[in-house]
Amino acid sequence: xxxxxxxxxxxxxxxxxxxxxxxxxxxxxxxxxxxxxxxxxxxxxxxxxxxxxxxxxxxxxxxxxxxxxxxxxxxxxxxxxxxxxxxxxxxxxxxxxxxxxxxxxxxxxxxx
Amino acid sequence: xxxxxxxxxxxxxxxxxxxxxxxxxxxxxxxxxxxxxxxxxxxxxxxxxxxxxxxxxxxxxxxxxxxxxxxxxxxxxxxxxxxxxxxxxxxxxxxxxxxxxxxxxxxxxxxxxx
Numbered sequence: 001x002x003x004x005x006x007x008x009x010x011x012x013x014x015x016x017x018x019x020x021x022x023x024x025x026x027x028x029x030x031x032x033x034x035x036x037x038x039x040x041x042x043x044x045x046x047x048x049x050x051x052x053x054x055x056x057x058x059x060x061x062x063x064x065x066x067x068x069x070x071x072x073x074x075x076x077x078x079x080x081x082x083x084x085x086x087x088x089x090x091x092x093x094x095x096x097x098x099x100x101x102x103x104x105x106x107x108x109x110x111x112x
Numbered sequence: 113x114x115x116x117x118x119x120x121x122x123x124x125x126x127x128x129x130x131x132x133x134x135x136x137x138x139x140x141x142x143x144x145x146x147x148x149x150x151x152x153x154x155x156x157x158x159x160x161x162x163x164x165x166x167x168x169x170x171x172x173x174x175x176x177x178x179x180x181x182x183x184x185x186x187x188x189x190x191x192x193x194x195x196x197x198x199x200x201x202x203x204x205x206x207x208x209x210x211x212x213x214x215x216x217x218x219x220x221x222x223x224x225x226x
Binding site: 008034036041042043044045046049089091098099100101102103104105 | 203
């Protein structure tokens, strides 16, 4: 799920499939990571977060995996639904610092 | 997104005019952040404020842009003498504190400069 030029990478899946969206983060000092979902014309919506002392965290239909060795984050969505169609951003943060650094996003398209 | 209120949602300004974007954080949140998003890009940090204080403005352009978060009332992002390149979505976010708590975003203000 890395950005290429001005075009968002796109993942197209069928309804009911599992989706995996990937993100490479940049700062080895980052210790808090968040996935956001952004629908067209709306603000980013919090999905799930994970701290660096964990490798995996599960929510409702979503799982985030963190590999600190290669600075890689992934979001797994089970039984993807058309309502999951959106742009997904990962964001990283260093505890004690105010700012989130966002990745460039991956567009998820779910066909019924 | 619940609770972070931004207005206006859409704003059209002619080049040279001023744009004022307002943000009311979630109830109980005293930390406000402004981000800018260009088409098909991620959000870029601009400024972080607490009540009456600018904590971090490292992402804010040095000229024409200013932000405040007064003791009473919403946070304001002000853009003077707008240019076409200022056209973007501006998102406000808030958190309870700065220690790794979840940051919640508003629905954004879309600025179009014509």
